[in-house]
Amino acid sequence: MTTSVVRIEDKLYQNRYLVDAGRPHIKVRQHQSPSSNLLALTLVCPANCYGVNEHGQVEVTADGCMECGTCRVLCEENGDIDWSYPRGGFGVLFKFG
Ligand code: SF4
Structure with missing residues (x-):
């Protein structure tokens, strides 16, 4: 009997994204050192959009x-990020299968 492992990355790869170049729909507000909530985004985002740069600041790549x-x-409520939906026609297109 064989078992197959389904990885999240494999499922995410099936989605399609239309990137709105130059108009990211999420922005991290400028900071010297990140709040604990901002740092938590590097762990909780299922698409791994958040990371820490060489200056210890949190960045987002919303593609x-x-x-x-x-x-x-x-x-958003504490002001660490600005979040909006992508413009119509841009963003994620979910595919299943
Ligand atoms: S809204 Fe986007 S960037 Fe934010 S946690 Fe979800 S997948 Fe990540």
């Missing part, structure tokens, strides 16, 4: 965002 809203719930 693969699935619009799940996790980062919005965690950080």
Whole structure:
């Protein structure tokens, strides 16, 4: 009997994204050192859109965002990020199968 392992990366790869070049729909507000909530985004984003740069600041690359809203719930109210949906026609296109 064989078992197959389904990896999240394999599922995410099936999605399609239309990137709105130069108009990211999520922005991290400028900071010297990140808040704990901002740092948490590097762990909780299912699409791995957040990372820490060489200066210890959190950055976002929203191209693969699935619009799940996790980062919005965690950080928008305290002002760490600006979040909006992509313009019509841009963003994620979910595919199943
Ligand atoms: S909305 Fe979800 S997928 Fe998109 S950047 Fe935030 S946590 Fe990641």
